[in-house]
Amino acid sequence: MALIGKLVVCGVGLIGGSFALALRRAGMVDRVVGMGRSQASLARAVELGVIDEAATDWAVALDGADLVLLAAPVGQMDPIMAAMAPHLGADTVVTDxxxxxxxxxxxxxxxxxxxxxxxxxxxxxxxxxxSGVDAAFASLYEGKKVVVTPLPENAPAAIERVRAAWAACGAVIHQMSPAEHDRVFAAVSHLPHLLAFGLVHDLAGRANAEQLFSYAASGFRDFTRIAGSHPEMWRDICIANRQALLGELDQYLAELAYLRALLLAGDATRLEHLFDEARRARNAWAEQQTNIASE
Amino acid sequence: MALIGKLVVCGVGLIGGSFALALRRAGMVDRVVGMGRSQASLARAVELGVIDEAATDWAVALDGADLVLLAAPVGQMDPIMAAMAPHLGADTVVTDxxxxxxxxxxxxxxxxxxxxxxxxxxxxxxxxxxSGVDAAFASLYEGKKVVVTPLPENAPAAIERVRAAWAACGAVIHQMSPAEHDRVFAAVSHLPHLLAFGLVHDLAGRANAEQLFSYAASGFRDFTRIAGSHPEMWRDICIANRQALLGELDQYLAELAYLRALLLAGDATRLEHLFDEARRARNAWAEQQTNIASE
Known part of the structure; x- marks a missing residue:
């Protein structure tokens, strides 16, 4: 892959900042320009050496840009694309x-x-x-998965450029269709987040919430860790992917209805069988995760 | 508290074994006798110095016993009590x-x-x-909560003996009614276990289960850690406490119905508000847990 002369990162937080740092470390990029909502955050990114300069408008930022990474929350993507469109050169590759x-x-x-x-x-x-640029680090993507979801319209060279940039960050590149991507992550990421937020919200609203939390232990701590995630980011994800997420939620509600029926019937045999199958599947998965990616 | 001349532990696993080790370390006990389903496991407990001897019948085990701890899965408690009843001396204190x-x-x-x-x-x-006696260690209970749920019939001296034994293990003693105990733990422990077992079971049954698990990351790992728990133990807990657990499950189903309605309506504002409340409650709790107990 050719050197990236000018990289533009829109949204210089953990994700965008670590991408810039990783490409710098790999010697893949000459100059990094940051765009974003917060000038204070961009100034901090300059101070930390994550970007070379902050741009305040897209005409300047995109002039001569080789690669653009859009790393803002998904809810902001629409106005960002609208703003950048008039200034995007024919040879600039864009990814998100x-x-x-x-x-x-x-x-x-x-x-x-x-x-x-x-x-x-x-x-x-x-x-x-x-989150935030202070959390960014060059090795964030080492050994982690990056899922590329090309469009039918994509030029093979553009796909290759994006794959190569992520490969230079140390990531393992996977490819699937956008619809498949959204279904998979609705199941293994978006639904668990929704369930954890829901449980904590449910308990926090009880009259005896303080007593309940005082007896919560390590199982509860791990189960609810993702309920500490960023509300705006997860609002955007859940709204953006709500079609697939509703499908997953409904499948899970059917599972809970079955569990409820087993409890009502006092069906210890089927309950143990279900727990045992879950434990086997969970342990088999955990054993495969020798070098688990964090999400 | 007086020295325990003879302690009987029924079910010498992590819980029962650690109780014996902790009381030994505190110099509180002269002799520990183990009872249990598996002679191999009791032999191992002798080998590890957790118990002094294994008994094969209750008449021998209970003869001259000062304190008995029943640490078997709750589903086995009924036959255990039936078997020990004829041999229980008037001065022996029993706890579980x-x-x-x-x-x-x-x-x-x-x-x-x-x-x-x-x-x-x-x-x-x-x-x-x-689990198991090999996992037992003397400091398991240090700083952990022990909830004592006395009966109206209990002699104050017996309650005090049980509290003192746990205190000698380094535990922090709490006291509440049995019904309150079951409601609290249905909410903060039993329900999360049920939900985690359910999610893994749901996904493991899909045609694309392998693909789904291959993209599961650290959020999923923590959320489902408790789905690796012991199926028999959790079957017993869920069945034994199914009245309170069904109440908690139904409250949670109402929460999920609300979340489902927000998703269907695309109500980003209320969704973010709910996520934000959950995150605040979760973070406030996590900050208080300077020395969190594990369950």
Missing amino acids: AGSTKRDVIEALYRHLGGRLANVVPAHPIAGAEK | AGSTKRDVIEALYRHLGGRLANVVPAHPIAGAEK
């Missing part, structure tokens, strides 16, 4: 780091319809426990 | 380590009705990730 793909792609079609050969959606499966 | 209290107490009334002054139910809130 959105946790959902269908909605991002809808926005791409709305605003960047004339540039689709060079606009390649993707989703890095990497850490979100801390 | 069951994760549910209503069912254990029902069994106490059925089988030990004449001895209730000296039978004091309790529940140590301590680790269950590994």
Whole structure:
């Protein structure tokens, strides 16, 4: 892959900042320009050496840009694309780091319809426990999965450029359709987040909430860790992927209805069988995760 | 508290074994006798120095016993109490380590009705990730909560003896009614276990289960850790406490119905508000847990 002369990162937080740092470390990039909502945050990114300069408008930022990473929350993608569209050069490759793909792609079609050969959606499966540019680090993507979800309109060279950039960050590249991506992550990521937020919200609203929390222990702590995730980010993800998420939620509600029936009937045999199957599946998965990716 | 001349532990696993080790370390006990289903496991307990000897019948085990801890899965409590009842001396104090209290107490009334002054139910809130006597260690209960749920029939001296034994293990003693205990733990422990078992079972049954698990990351790992718990133990807990658990499950189903309605309506504002409330409650709780007990 050719050197990236000018990289533009829109949304210089954990995800965008770590991408810039990783490409710098790999010697893949000459100059990094940051765009974002908060000038204070961009100034901090300059101070930390994550970006070389902050741009305040897209005309300047996109002038001569080789690669653009959109790493803002998915709910902001639509206005960002609308703003950048008039200034996007024919040779600039654009990718994104959105946790959902269908909605991002809808926005791409709305605003960047004339540039689709060079606009390649993707989703890095990497850490979100801390956020902001101060949390960014060059090795975030080492050994982590990045799912590239190309469009039919994509030029092979543009797909290859995006894959190569993520590979230079140390990531393992996977490829699937946007719809498949959204179904998979609704099941293994978005639904668990919704369930954890829901449980904590349910208990926090009780008259005896303080007593309940005082007896919560390590099982509760791990089960609810993801309820500490960023509300705006997860609002955007849940709304953007609500079609697939509703499908997953309904399947899970059917599972809970079955569990409820077993409890009502006092069916110890089937309950133990179900727990045993779950434990086997969970342990088999955990054993395979020798080098588990964080999300 | 007086020295315990003879301690009988029925079910010498992580919980019972650690109780014996902790009391030995505190110099509180002269002799520990083990009872249990598996002679191999009792032999191992002798080998590890957790118990001094294994007994094969209750007449021998209970002869001259000062304190008995029943640390078997709650589903085995009924036959155990039936077997020990004819041999229980008037001065022997009995307690248990069951994760549910209503069912254990029902069994106490059925089988030990004449001895209730000296039978004091309790529940140590301590680790269950590994099980078996090899996992037992003397400091398991240090700083952990033990909930004592006395009966109206209990003699104050018997309650005090049980509290003092757990205190000698380093535990922090709490006291509540059995019904309150079962409601609290249905909410913060039993329900999360049921939900985690349910999610893994749901996904494991899909045609694309392998693909789904391959994209599961750290959020999923923590959320489902408790789905790796012991199926028999959790079957017993869920069945024993199914009245309170069904109440909790139904409250949670109402929460999920509300979340489902927000998703269907695309109500981003209320969804973010709910996520934000959950995150605040979860983070406030996590900050208080400077020295969190494991369950």
